[in-house]
Amino acid sequence: MLTRRERILRTMKGEPVDRLAVSPRFWKFCMAYYGAATLENMLRSADEFEWDMLFYPPAGVRNYFGASIPSPETLPEAVTCTGTFVEDDDVRVVHREFTTPAGRLTDTWYDPKPGRGYGISPTPDPKETLLKCPGDLEALRYLRGQVMPEVIQEFMSSDRQIGDNGFLIPYVRSPFDGLSYVYPAADCMMLPYDDPQFLRDLLAFLQEMCLDDIRAHLQAGAASIYLSGFHVSLSVGWSPQVFREFFLPLIKEQVDLTHNGGALAHYYDDGKCMALLPMLLEVGVDVFETCTPWPAGDFEPRAAKALVGDRLTLMGYVDIETVLHRGTPELVEQTVREAVEILGCDGRYVIGTSDGILAQTPLENVCAFFAAGRKYGALVLTR
Numbered sequence: 001m002l003t004r005r006e007r008i009l010r011t012m013k014g015e016p017v018d019r020l021a022v023s024p025r026f027w028k029f030c031m032a033y034y035g036a037a038t039l040e041n042m043l044r045s046a047d048e049f050e051w052d053m054l055f056y057p058p059a060g061v062r063n064y065f066g067a068s069i070p071s072p073e074t075l076p077e078a079v080t081c082t083g084t085f086v087e088d089d090d091v092r093v094v095h096r097e098f099t100t101p102a103g104r105l106t107d108t109w110y111d112p113k114p115g116r117g118y119g120i121s122p123t124p125d126p127k128e129t130l131l132k133c134p135g136d137l138e139a140l141r142y143l144r145g146q147v148m149p150e151v152i153q154e155f156m157s158s159d160r161q162i163g164d165n166g167f168l169i170p171y172v173r174s175p176f177d178g179l180s181y182v183y184p185a186a187d188c189m190m191l192p193y194d195d196p197q198f199l200r201d202l203l204a205f206l207q208e209m210c211l212d213d214i215r216a217h218l219q220a221g222a223a224s225i226y227l228s229g230f231h232v233s234l235s236v237g238w239s240p241q242v243f244r245e246f247f248l249p250l251i252k253e254q255v256d257l258t259h260n261g262g263a264l265a266h267y268y269d270d271g272k273c274m275a276l277l278p279m280l281l282e283v284g285v286d287v288f289e290t291c292t293p294w295p296a297g298d299f300e301p302r303a304a305k306a307l308v309g310d311r312l313t314l315m316g317y318v319d320i321e322t323v324l325h326r327g328t329p330e331l332v333e334q335t336v337r338e339a340v341e342i343l344g345c346d347g348r349y350v351i352g353t354s355d356g357i358l359a360q361t362p363l364e365n366v367c368a369f370f371a372a373g374r375k376y377g378a379l380v381l382t383r
Contacts, residue, residue, distance in 0.1 A: 004052045012264055012287050012313050013349040019381060020340065021052040021383040022373030023167075023315070025290070026202040027364060030086055031120050031151050032359035039158055040100065045258045046166055048151060049370045053166030057224055059173040062145035063211040065110045065181040067124035072136065077143050085309070090116040098130070100142035105130045107182075107256035134198040135188055140182060144208050147216045156220050156288035169226045169266055170217040170343045175206030175250055176231040185236070192242045199246060207250050211257060217260030220346075225258045227267045228249065235271025235297065244279060252283035271300040290316035292354040301342040314343050315350035318369065324353065325361050329368035336372035344380045 002010065002018050011021040026045060027037040039055055043257050046053035064070060069083035083096040091345045094109040107130045112122035146283060159168045179188055179202065189207040190200035214225055232247050255265040264286040269276065271292060280288055291299045291314050299317065308314065317323065325330055336351065343349035351373040357366060 005045065005162070005167050008052050008054065008167040008350070009264075010313075011347065011350050012224065012266070014310055014313060014346070017347060017381070019374065019379035020344050020347065020349055020351050022351045022370060022377055023052045023054045024318070024351070024369065025316075025356040027056075028055075028120055028356040028359050029361055032142075033363075039161060043162065043222075051370050053142055053162075055156055055158065055162065055166060055168050056169060057132055057155050058151060058318050059213055060074055060147055060155065060160075060216045061170055061173065061209045063173060064143040064382075065130070065178050066239070067092075067126075069094065069096055074141055076144065076146075078081070079328075087113075089113075092341050098139075098143065100139045102139040102142060103136070105136060105139050105143075109201045117169050126181055129181070129183050131202075134195060134201075137198070137202060141205060142230040144205070146340070147212055152220050155222070156218065159221065167224070168222070170213075170222050170225045171228070172210055172213045172217065173225045174202050174231075174254070176204040176247065178209075179203065180231045189237055192246060196246075203246065203250060207253065210250075210254060214254060214257050214261070217261055218258070222241060222261075222263050224264040225254075227258075227285075228238050228253050228267060228269060229267055229269040233269050233271035234273070234275060240275040243276065247278050248283060251280070251285070252328045255284050262304045267279045271296070274298050274300065274304065274307075277304060277312070281308060285312060285348070287313045287315055289314075289350075289352065290354050291352075293317060293319055295352065296321070301339060303346075305381065307342055308323040310346045310348050313350060316342065316352040316354055318352065320356065320361070321353045321354075321357055324369060325358050325363050327365060327366050332365050332368040333372040336369060340373075340376040341381045344377065347381060 007017055008021045008023055010017045030037040030041055042055050058201055070081055072094050075081060076099050080099045081096060086093045090113055092111040093284045094111055097108055098105045107126060108128040109124045109126055111124040114120055115120060129332055154317055162168055217225060232306040264288040267280055267285045268289050270290045293299050323335045
């Protein structure tokens with residue numbers, strides 16, 4: 001019998017396995033069930049629910065583009081930051097002001113509190129972004145994050161702690177994450193038409209930090225790199241043509257660097273994906289997650305499998321809302337069985353979910369998911 005680590009890695013590579021890996025996005029449910037999504041609790045869940053545990057440690061490059069006020073000792077040379085917090089029962093408003101040799105930058109974030117109507121782990125929302133115009137980019141360059149050795153050391157320690165009981169995939173903050181945090185989303189989507197050179201310059205600056213992060217994790221022994229693309233998902237409104245021209249070259253650079261370091265390139269987009277799959281094949285992505293079906297996405301299992309064949313491992317698909325949250329154990333089992341039969345017939349499918357299993361998902365449905373994954377993930381390989 002394969003270890004959990006072996007099963008995950010071999011499924012991702014399309015190599016023979018004893019059964020398909022069962023590896024949903026589990027951290028939200030873990031937070032609700034155990035009180036925190038720590039590595040210890042994720043390992044505990046792997047034993048309790050008998051699944052092939054994946055853990056995503058944080059990015060290794062310092063990030064100044066978010067709803068926190070950095071302490072002075074963490075700031076780049078010649079940069080200062082002041083800020084204020086204003087909060088009520090539901091939300092904290094964070095206002096920040098950076099002073100750099102090239103000028104002043106300010107932003108404002110709405111940071112919802114957990115469990116106050118925005119879920120167990122809400123995402124902060126930038127109401128005012130650091131960049132107000134292309135001329136602000138020179139000041140932003142002073143906020144270039146550097147690799148944090150202590151985070152890379154923690155990654156290595158976590159990898160040793162997991163051993164064969166799961167698999168660690170470092171989250172690398174992509175330039176697409178930063179894009180939506182430093183410039184208004186609607187204005188970003190006009191840049192390909194209004195100022196394409198500014199868009200390229202901004203993405204190139206953000207890409208530098210992404211590549212630094214990939215290099216640091218590869219040097220630390222990462223076997224796979226998690227590349228995030230959901231901020232430029234077609235579901236946001238970007239066209240396939242714009243994606244190909246502006247974003248795909250950056251993804252290729254990330255994938256090539258990852259492959260040169262001997263690791264797998266794991267690309268994440270939890271929105272519409274059918275028009276992306278041919279492009280991701282072109283640049284050599286090894287694993288695509290989350291294969292989100294209608295209504296949140298447009299993934300169609302038979303069409304997708306016919307398109308990618310055995311050139312790409314697909315991961316995810318089982319809908320977290322209509323199937324896991326609102327469905328029955330019978331629907332969960334049926335959905336897993338159908339997914340495995342269509343997507344896993346050649347072994348290149350990781351049984352997973354369309355996003356993180358929601359905290360409010362009924363326990364019986366979670367158990368049904370794991371049981372069906374183990375059952376049909378083994379049966380499909382005997383046919």
